[in-house]
Amino acid sequence: MPEQKTPQDLQAIIEDIHRELTPRLGEGKVADYIPQLARVNPEHFGMAIVTTDGQVHRVGDAEVPFSIQSVSKVFTLTLALGKHGENIWHRVGREPSGSAFNSIVQLEQEGGKPRNPFINAGAITISDLILAGHTPRELIGEIVQFVRYLADDDAIVIDHEVARSETATGFRNFALANFMRSFGRLDHPVEHVLGVYFHHCALSMTCSQLAKAGLFLAAGGTNPLSGHSVVSRQRARRINALMLTCGHYDGSGDFAYRVGLPGKSGVGGGILAVAPGKASVAVWSPGLNENGNSLLGSLALEMLAARTGWSVFGS
Numbered sequence: 001m002p003e004q005k006t007p008q009d010l011q012a013i014i015e016d017i018h019r020e021l022t023p024r025l026g027e028g029k030v031a032d033y034i035p036q037l038a039r040v041n042p043e044h045f046g047m048a049i050v051t052t053d054g055q056v057h058r059v060g061d062a063e064v065p066f067s068i069q070s071v072s073k074v075f076t077l078t079l080a081l082g083k084h085g086e087n088i089w090h091r092v093g094r095e096p097s098g099s100a101f102n103s104i105v106q107l108e109q110e111g112g113k114p115r116n117p118f119i120n121a122g123a124i125t126i127s128d129l130i131l132a133g134h135t136p137r138e139l140i141g142e143i144v145q146f147v148r149y150l151a152d153d154d155a156i157v158i159d160h161e162v163a164r165s166e167t168a169t170g171f172r173n174f175a176l177a178n179f180m181r182s183f184g185r186l187d188h189p190v191e192h193v194l195g196v197y198f199h200h201c202a203l204s205m206t207c208s209q210l211a212k213a214g215l216f217l218a219a220g221g222t223n224p225l226s227g228h229s230v231v232s233r234q235r236a237r238r239i240n241a242l243m244l245t246c247g248h249y250d251g252s253g254d255f256a257y258r259v260g261l262p263g264k265s266g267v268g269g270g271i272l273a274v275a276p277g278k279a280s281v282a283v284w285s286p287g288l289n290e291n292g293n294s295l296l297g298s299l300a301l302e303m304l305a306a307r308t309g310w311s312v313f314g315s
């Protein structure tokens with residue numbers, strides 16, 4: 001399989017993937033524990049690829065905004081590394097959890113220190129870390145600005161209905177945060193920390209915007225379209241490593257096996273995948289598999305990786 005795909009090849013590949021998956025649209029289970037997400041039409045499907053040399057390819061609902069949910073944890077982790085550097089690892093680990101995204105079991109055994117920044121407890125810890133010196137409202141504004149800078153797109157906003165919906169029903173996350181607080185592992189009031197967490201999860205983005213926002217990870221830390229420098233080459237590599245090992249919760253091994261790309265999923269049905277040196281890819285299909293990862297989104301990325309030879313483990 002040739003290393004470089006022409007623009008025509010890539011567009012044809014994603015159109016084929018879309019066509020082949022069309023009979024299956026609606027498969028999987030839409031997240032219903034956040035009432036506002038339960039209302040999303042399960043038959044949406046969108047995909048966008050942005051290559052490091054500036055091509056943009058889209059198919060299906062690539063321009064329809066959706067709730068990025070846990071995909072946002074990549075951006076808050078990046079922000080936390082920028083503010084606190086490697087010190088964040090005193091507060092959160094970097095090992096796969098092997099358990100569900102909202103599991104509480106390990107937290108007790110491990111003294112309230114979450115396994116990684118992508119499970120809920122870890123992302124809540126990251127929210128607490130980046131709250132230092134800010135009000136929740138200021139920090140939420142800063143996160144939105146940061147994501148706009150990454151994607152070079154000022155139209156990106158938070159869906160406040162989704163944030164409200166999750167605030168009203170996020171009992172599990174309140175439990176996780178209170179549990180960590182009981183171990184003395186949060187510096188700020190639980191309501192403040194979760195206010196930040198629920199709002200960054202409620203960022204609403206299209207596949208095109210999401211692929212652009214992740215492009216710095218495919219291009220050694222700088223977005224080649226905007227020229228915006230985000231992180232060092234080493235840091236981009238390390239964030240990709242965390243996405244590969246932890247980005248799909250206890251489905252991370254399966255995703256690495258099938259797709260072979262660093263990726264981060266969200267319960268809104270979005271996945272951001274990174275083909276280092278080549279492209280950033282966002283896919284959206286709301287139906288989830290048993291691990292809470294997009295069922296058809298994972299399949300679409302598996303097909304894409306197979307047809308492009310982009311797996312980090314070789315073509």
Ligand SMILES: NC(=O)CC[C@H](N)C(=O)O
Nearest residue numbers: 069070101120201266267
């Ligand atoms: N996996 C996810 O996308 C989970 C994010 C969601 N906001 C939650 O905390 O439950």
